[in-house]
Amino acid sequence: MAKRVQLVLNQDISKLGRSGDLVEVAPGYARNYLIPQKLAIHASPGILKQVERRREKERQRQLELKEQALQQKATLEKIEALLIAKQAGENESIFGTVTTQDVAEAIQAATNLEVDRRGITIPDIGQLGTYEAEIKLHSEVTAQIKIQVIPS
Known part of the structure; x- marks a missing residue:
């Protein structure tokens, strides 16, 4: 059986590893x-030290992003309820629906924070009332806010 070769990946390779990972592969796969x-x-040893430094920088960057997300969460949770005005018909039903873009714009207006609309999860809103929305600010930080839909 041939000896395996240790390599450091420069790019993400599916089914093998991510950039910077130390992997063991067959010599022919590596060479060819x-x-x-x-x-x-x-x-x-020098390459491994570079990889370790890169990983440490990435870890520090992720910690900073998480801290930023925690601050945004605290700001969002200070808001009692976001008011979103929609045109309403009879039986308190609204025309159209409340979208994640509407919620993102309401957050921008209320707190001056930019929140990615793709991280916002809202229930189907078809009537006036109060609803709960979930906002994913970071992979480990999620904020809950109330949305109040009022007639315009």
């Missing part, structure tokens, strides 16, 4: 594909 395509380089 990964190294010529510049997808990986041989693992040496």
Whole structure:
């Protein structure tokens, strides 16, 4: 059985690893594909130190992003309820629906925070009333806010 070769990946490769990962592969795979395509380089002590420094910088960046998300969560939870005005018909039903874009714009107007609308989860809103929305600010930070739909 041939000896395996240790490499450090330069790019994400599906079913093998992410950029900066130390992987062991067959010598032929390394020699014929990964190294010529510049997808990986041989693992040496210097390269491993560079990879470790890069990982530490990325970890620090993620911590800063999480802190920022926690501050945004505190700001959002200070709001009693976001008011969204929609045209209403009879039986308190609204014309159209409340979208995540409407919620993002209401947050922008109320707190001056920019929130990505793709991170907002709202129930189907078809009538006037109060609803709960969930806003994902970070992979580990989620805020709950109340949305109050009022007639315009």
